[in-house]
Amino acid sequence: MTAERHVVAVDVGGTSIKAALVDRDLRAVEVLREPTRRTGETVDVAQIAELVNRLGEGHDVVGAGIAVPGIVDDDLGLVRAAVNLGWVDVPLRDRLVEATGVPLLVRHDVRTGGLAEFTVGAGKGAADALFLPLGTGIAAAVQVDGRMLGASGYAGEIGHVVVDPGGAVCGCGTRGCLETLAAAPAFARRYAERTGRTIADAAEVAALLATDPDARAVWRDAVDALATALLMAVTLFGPAVIVIGGGVAEAGEALVGPVRDELLSRLKFQRRPEVVRAALGQDAGRVGAALLGWQAAGE
Amino acid sequence: MTAERHVVAVDVGGTSIKAALVDRDLRAVEVLREPTRRTGETVDVAQIAELVNRLGEGHDVVGAGIAVPGIVDDDLGLVRAAVNLGWVDVPLRDRLVEATGVPLLVRHDVRTGGLAEFTVGAGKGAADALFLPLGTGIAAAVQVDGRMLGASGYAGEIGHVVVDPGGAVCGCGTRGCLETLAAAPAFARRYAERTGRTIADAAEVAALLATDPDARAVWRDAVDALATALLMAVTLFGPAVIVIGGGVAEAGEALVGPVRDELLSRLKFQRRPEVVRAALGQDAGRVGAALLGWQAAGE
Numbered sequence: 001m002t003a004e005r006h007v008v009a010v011d012v013g014g015t016s017i018k019a020a021l022v023d024r025d026l027r028a029v030e031v032l033r034e035p036t037r038r039t040g041e042t043v044d045v046a047q048i049a050e051l052v053n054r055l056g057e058g059h060d061v062v063g064a065g066i067a068v069p070g071i072v073d074d075d076l077g078l079v080r081a082a083v084n085l086g087w088v089d090v091p092l093r094d095r096l097v098e099a100t101g102v103p104l105l106v107r108h109d110v111r112t113g114g115l116a117e118f119t120v121g122a123g124k125g126a127a128d129a130l131f132l133p134l135g136t137g138i139a140a141a142v143q144v145d146g147r148m149l150g151a152s153g154y155a156g157e158i159g160h161v162v163v164d165p166g167g168a169v170c171g172c173g174t175r176g177c178l179e180t181l182a183a184a185p186a187f188a189r190r191y192a193e194r195t196g197r198t199i200a201d202a203a204e205v206a207a208l209l210a211t212d213p214d215a216r217a218v219w220r221d222a223v224d225a226l227a228t229a230l231l232m233a234v235t236l237f238g239p240a241v242i243v244i245g246g247g248v249a250e251a252g253e254a255l256v257g258p259v260r261d262e263l264l265s266r267l268k269f270q271r272r273p274e275v276v277r278a279a280l281g282q283d284a285g286r287v288g289a290a291l292l293g294w295q296a297a298g299e
Numbered sequence: 300m301t302a303e304r305h306v307v308a309v310d311v312g313g314t315s316i317k318a319a320l321v322d323r324d325l326r327a328v329e330v331l332r333e334p335t336r337r338t339g340e341t342v343d344v345a346q347i348a349e350l351v352n353r354l355g356e357g358h359d360v361v362g363a364g365i366a367v368p369g370i371v372d373d374d375l376g377l378v379r380a381a382v383n384l385g386w387v388d389v390p391l392r393d394r395l396v397e398a399t400g401v402p403l404l405v406r407h408d409v410r411t412g413g414l415a416e417f418t419v420g421a422g423k424g425a426a427d428a429l430f431l432p433l434g435t436g437i438a439a440a441v442q443v444d445g446r447m448l449g450a451s452g453y454a455g456e457i458g459h460v461v462v463d464p465g466g467a468v469c470g471c472g473t474r475g476c477l478e479t480l481a482a483a484p485a486f487a488r489r490y491a492e493r494t495g496r497t498i499a500d501a502a503e504v505a506a507l508l509a510t511d512p513d514a515r516a517v518w519r520d521a522v523d524a525l526a527t528a529l530l531m532a533v534t535l536f537g538p539a540v541i542v543i544g545g546g547v548a549e550a551g552e553a554l555v556g557p558v559r560d561e562l563l564s565r566l567k568f569q570r571r572p573e574v575v576r577a578a579l580g581q582d583a584g585r586v587g588a589a590l591l592g593w594q595a596a597g598e
Contacts, residue, residue: 071568075444081568128450142535144448145374151427151443154537154570161531172567232460232531236441238453268471269370269380271453 007293014084049099065292112288114141133246227262245278306592313383348398364591411587413440432545526561544577
C-alpha cells in the first residue's frame with residue numbers, strides 16, 4: 001500500500017461506466033471504463049462496487065464519489081428514478097458503502113459536473129451560477145448563495161420547461177420542452193425533418209452553418225429555445241455566471257456566442273450574467289465525482 | 300423599562316410604513332402606522348429609525364427586522380433598487396443600526412412574508428417551498444433545501460417570467476410577463492379593456508364570476524398564466540408546497556383551486572406540490588419581520 005491517499009471517482013452512464021483513481025490534485029492516476037452491465041433492464045449496482053474495489057487495490061482509498069443520471073436525492077444518496085439504468089428507489093449510497101467499506105457520496109451527474117465547474121472550472125468562485133450541459137438530455141446544476149440546489153432531486157429540470165407551446169411532444173409527454181429543440185438528438189432529427197437528409201449529430205449541423213439555410217434554421221431555433229429557457233432561469237435564480245457545456249457546446253462560440261447575445265438582449269432589470277463555455281469538457285463528471293470523494297473523506 | 304424582551308417589526312411600503320412591537324410569541328403588543336414620508340421622490344430612512352426608537356421607549360428591544368420592496372441584498376442589508384421608495388443602493392441596515400443602536404436585519408418584503416409562512420404559516424416545516432403573494436406586483440420567496448434563496452437580491456422574480464409571448468407590455472418593458480395577467484391591477488384593467496366598464500379590483504371581478512362571461516374570461520386567463528409560471532417554477536425549483544397569498548388570493552378557492560387543478564394537470568415527472576392559501580394574510584410581513592428581529596437578537 002502506497003502512503004499517498006486517493007479517492008475513486010465514478011461516472012455511471014447507460015452505455016458505459018467510467019471510474020478513476022484520483023489524487024489530491026484531482027489528477028486521474030488510473031482509469032477504467034466498462035460497458036454498463038445489466039440483469040434484464042436493470043443495471044447491476046455490484047459492477048460499481050467492483051470498480052471501486054479494483055481501483056483501490058494496493059492504494060489508500062479514503063473516499064469515493066459516484067455520479068448518476070436520473071432523479072437523485074443527493075442528501076440521501078437515493079436514486080428515485082433513472083430510466084436509462086432501470087432503477088427506481090435504489091439506495092445507492094448505502095449499498096455501495098456496504099459493498100466497499102469506503103466513505104462515499106452519490107450525486108446527480110449534472111450536479112456533479114456543476115460542482116466541478118463551480119469549484120475548479122468556468123464558474124469558479126461564483127456564489128450564484130448555473131451549469132447547463134447539452135447532451136442526450138438537458139438538466140441544470142444550479143448554485144445559489146454558494147449552495148447547490150437539490151430539492152430532494154427535483155431541482156434544475158430546465159430541459160423540461162416549455163419554450164415552444166404546441167411544439168413537438170417531448171419524451172416526458174409535454175409539448176415544446178427545451179429538449180425537443182436543443183438536446184443533442186434534436187439537431188439531427190430536426191434537420192432530417194426539414195430536408196429529408198440524414199446526418200449524424202449537432203456537430204454536422206454546425207459544420208453546415210456557412211452554406212446551408214436549413215442548418216441555420218435548426219441552429220437558430222435551438223439558440224432561441226436556449227435563450228428563452230435561460231431567461232426564465234435568470235429571472236428565477238439570478239445567476240452571475242452561466243456555464244454551457246456538453247457535446248453540443250463543443251461546437252464552441254457557434255452556439256455560446258449567439259445564446260449569450262440573444263439572452264442579454266432580452267434582459268431588463270434582471271441580473272446580467274456572464275455566459276461562458278464549460279472549462280472541463282468531458283472531464284467534468286470525473287472531477288466532480290473526485291471532489292465528492294474528498295468531501296466523503298472529510299476533506 | 301419592563302423586564303420582558305421585545306423586537307420591532309417594520310414593513311416599509313410606498314404608501315405607508317407599519318411598525319409593531321412584538322413579543323417572543325410573535326404577538327404585536329403595540330402597532331404604529333404612518334404615511335410614508337418623502338423628500339422629493341426619496342423616502343426618508345430617518346422615519347424608519349424614528350418608528351423603531353419610538354416603539355422601543357420603555358421597552359427592552361433586543362432586535363429589529365425590516366421588510367422592504369425592490370431588489371434587496373438580504374445578506375448585506377442593501378437595497379439595490381426600490382422604485383416605489385426612490386432608493387438606489389441604500390445601505391439600509393447600516394444606516395438603521397447607526398440611528399437606532401439595535402441589532403437589525405433587512406430583507407425583501409416577499410422573502411420576509413415567505414419566512415413567516417414557511418416558519419409558522421401554511422408552508423411550516425417544508426424544506427422546499429414557494430410563497431407567491433399576488434399584489435400590485437408579483438415576486439416569489441423560494442426556499443430550497445431549507446434555505447431561502449437570495450442571489451444578492453435577484454432570485455424569485457416570477458412576476459416577470461413570460462407567460463404570454465407577444466402579450467401586453469409589462470412595466471419592466473418585456474411583453475407578456477405574469478404581472479400583465481395576474482397582478483392585482485391586471486384584473487380591473489383587463490376587465491375594462493374587454494367591456495368598457497370600470498371596476499375597482501380583482502375582488503369585484505371575482506364577485507362577477509357566476510354571472511359575467513367577461514369576468515370569467517379575465518379570471519381564466521389569470522389562472523392559466525399562474526399555472527404556466529408555476530409549472531416553470533416547479534420544474535426548476537422542485538417545491539413540495541406552494542403557498543399563494545396577497546390580496547388577489549383573498550378571493551380564496553375561486554383562485555387557488557383552479558390554479559391547483561391546472562398546474563397539477565400539466566405535471567409529468569415533476570414533483571407534485573401541495574398548492575395552498577397563505578395562512579397569515581396581511582400579517583405575513585409583520586410576523587416575518589419579527590422573526591428577523593429575533594434572528595438579529597441572536598435567538
